[in-house]
Amino acid sequence: MRSQAPIVALLAATSLVSATHLTDSLLNKVYNVMNEINVASWENGTKSMAILESKYPELTVFSANSPFQRLDGLQSGQIPEIIGIASTTLENRPATNTSASAHGGSSLLEDGAAADPASLGIAVLLADQTTNNQQVNGVGYGDAADAELNYLLYDVPRTSTGAISHRADQPQLWSDFVYMVPPFLAYYGALRNNQTLLQEAYRQCSLYRDGLRQSNGLWAHILLGNGTHDPNLWITGNAWAATGMLRVWSTIKWSSFASDMSSQMSDLQSWIAEIFDNAQPLLTSEGLYHNYLNDNSSFIDTSGSALMAATGLRISTLNLTDSYVPDSLKLLAAVSSYVNSTGYLTQTVNPYDFSKQGTYSPEGQSFVVMAYAAYKEWDSLGRKGSTSGNDDPLGTSSSAFKRIGGVSTLLGLGSALLGFWSIA
Numbered sequence: 432m433r434s435q436a437p438i439v440a441l442l443a444a445t446s447l448v449s450a451t452h453l454t455d456s457l458l459n460k461v462y463n464v465m466n467e468i469n470v471a472s473w474e475n476g477t478k479s480m481a482i483l484e485s486k487y488p489e490l491t492v493f494s495a496n497s498p499f500q501r502l503d504g505l506q507s508g509q510i511p512e513i514i515g516i517a518s519t520t521l522e523n524r525p526a527t528n529t530s531a532s533a534h535g536g537s538s539l540l541e542d543g544a545a546a547d548p549a550s551l552g553i554a555v556l557l558a559d560q561t562t563n564n565q566q567v568n569g570v571g572y573g574d575a576a577d578a579e580l581n582y583l584l585y586d587v588p589r590t591s592t593g594a595i596s597h598r599a600d601q602p603q604l605w606s607d608f609v610y611m612v613p614p615f616l617a618y619y620g621a622l623r624n625n626q627t628l629l630q631e632a633y634r635q636c637s638l639y640r641d642g643l644r645q646s647n648g649l650w651a652h653i654l655l656g657n658g659t660h661d662p663n664l665w666i667t668g669n670a671w672a673a674t675g676m677l678r679v680w681s682t683i684k685w686s687s688f689a690s691d692m693s694s695q696m697s698d699l700q701s702w703i704a705e706i707f708d709n710a711q712p713l714l715t716s717e718g719l720y721h722n723y724l725n726d727n728s729s730f731i732d733t734s735g736s737a738l739m740a741a742t743g744l745r746i747s748t749l750n751l752t753d754s755y756v757p758d759s760l761k762l763l764a765a766v767s768s769y770v771n772s773t774g775y776l777t778q779t780v781n782p783y784d785f786s787k788q789g790t791y792s793p794e795g796q797s798f799v800v801m802a803y804a805a806y807k808e809w810d811s812l813g814r815k816g817s818t819s820g821n822d823d824p825l826g827t828s829s830s831a832f833k834r835i836g837g838v839s840t841l842l843g844l845g846s847a848l849l850g851f852w853s854i855a
């Protein structure tokens with residue numbers, strides 16, 4: 432489809448002009464596809480965060496103001512999609528087996544991954560908050576959240592360093608964990624004024640970094656144990672880790688313990704920067720990342736690239752630094768050029784077989800929604816750090832048109848011709 436022949440490339444690039452900044456109508460299609468195709472626990476959890484970030488931005492920890500102060504008096508009818516996801520989760524939840532755990536621990540969902548169901552924990556806590564522990568399938572939202580917390584703290588196997596395993600059957604570190612679990616622990620701690628849990632969220636990030644970070648500052652995907660193994664620098668895994676740590680950072684910031692935990696916040700900030708700074712030189716000329724960051728022979732993955740764009744822009748809106756804005760805009764413009772007319776993100780990794788290219792990605796749909804939510808917030812805050820003089824930073828000056836060496840010159844000619852044609 433993407434021919435190297437300059438003329439065909441020129442035509443392809445020209446036909447993508449309007450697609451680099453998704454129209455609201457195409458973004459709606461992306462959102463609708465997201466709603467339809469997410470099925471696994473972590474996909475539903477990620478989707479719940481994408482919905483919060485795009486439809487209820489004042490309620491996310493990425494907000495410019497404390498989301499916790501907005502919860503008083505919030506009604507379940509004001510966040511119906513979030514309640515819907517929490518309710519589905521409780522409908523699918525296994526009946527609590529109280530003798531299974533001395534501490535009353537019980538996973539929200541049956542899953543070989545101990546960590547993934549925790550990604551739904553914030554949605555469940557919001558349902559508890561707005562319904563006063565209403566029961567679904569015989570268990571209250573708050574009680575289910577408590578059981579999930581206790582499961583993570585007391586039942587899941589740990590590594591020798593104290594890292595909570597990503598997997599239920601044996602201690603294994605997966606970079607994905609950092610998005611699934613620490614943000615839930617931190618959110619629970621902030622909501623219930625429990626500093627121990629905020630500290631545990633921070634500590635788990637630290638332990639995962641110790642276990643997965645390689646000498647070039649980027650993170651391996653899966654280490655330890657005898658299960659699935661992947662020592663490669665998976666772009667989505669690095670994005671999961673950076674985004675999870677940013678969620679923990681901002682949750683601490685909006686908690687009542689921010690002033691007590693400034694050193695933890697500055698550690699998290701530098702660990703996030705470490706991933707972004709070391710990924711930056713590996714951005715391709717097209718403005719995307721390879722599935723395995725440092726391996727030019729691995730395919731280009733738009734899904735992990737979209738999450739990097741979202742988080743790079745959030746780092747700016749949260750006033751940490753604007754350094755990653757130019758690359759995030761390049762990423763988002765290029766990612767957008769791979770959204771097809773039915774609203775699917777294409778050129779994605781297969782999320783169920785992460786070394787292989789797939790044809791679509793449920794989590795990738797959520798990442799695009801998150802990236803546009805971040806872009807809108809960044810835009811509304813005055814586009815800090817933009818180096819583009821263009822009216823539309825994702826528009827025609829974007830990197831999507833520098834995809835193949837030499838084509839941008841041709842494109843200039845193409846645009847001139849198009850301009851001529853439109854005048855004629």
Ligand SMILES: *[C@@H]1O[C@H](CO)[C@@H](O)[C@H](O)[C@H]1NC(C)=O
Binds near residue numbers: 469471475519523
């Ligand atoms: C995820 O959400 C979908 C759509 O609502 C639902 O069909 C599915 O059962 C959910 N998955 C889990 C593991 O709860």
Ligand SMILES: *[C@@H]1O[C@H](CO)[C@@H](O)[C@H](O)[C@H]1NC(C)=O
Binds near residue numbers: 494495496750
């Ligand atoms: C970022 O800085 C602006 C301007 O100083 C301020 O209004 C805003 O509240 C800050 N945002 C955060 C998340 O601290």
Ligand SMILES: *[C@@H]1O[C@H](CO)[C@@H](O)[C@H](O)[C@H]1NC(C)=O
Binds near residue numbers: 528530531532
């Ligand atoms: C409850 O969990 C315990 C310990 O894992 C197990 O031995 C027992 O069979 C379970 N009971 C039921 C009814 O599932």
Ligand SMILES: *[C@@H]1O[C@H](CO)[C@@H](O)[C@H](O)[C@H]1NC(C)=O
Binds near residue numbers: 600656657658
């Ligand atoms: C993998 O390790 C676990 C302990 O962590 C052990 O119970 C299991 O038997 C091992 N499986 C194989 C195939 O070696």
Ligand SMILES: *[C@@H]1O[C@H](CO)[C@@H](O)[C@H](O)[C@H]1NC(C)=O
Binds near residue numbers: 580584
């Ligand atoms: C914080 O949460 C932990 C884990 O549930 C619990 O053991 C501890 O008592 C809580 N601390 C406070 C002050 O509530």
Ligand SMILES: *[C@@H]1O[C@H](CO)[C@@H](O)[C@H](O)[C@H]1NC(C)=O
Binds near residue numbers: 712713714716727
């Ligand atoms: C791989 O890509 C990087 C970054 O674009 C480039 O510097 C390097 O030369 C490439 N290596 C190979 C073997 O193509």
Ligand SMILES: *[C@@H]1O[C@H](CO)[C@@H](O)[C@H](O)[C@H]1NC(C)=O
Binds near residue numbers: 771774775
């Ligand atoms: C868009 O991509 C999806 C997933 O690969 C595919 O099913 C659909 O047919 C594509 N739409 C178009 C118009 O090509």
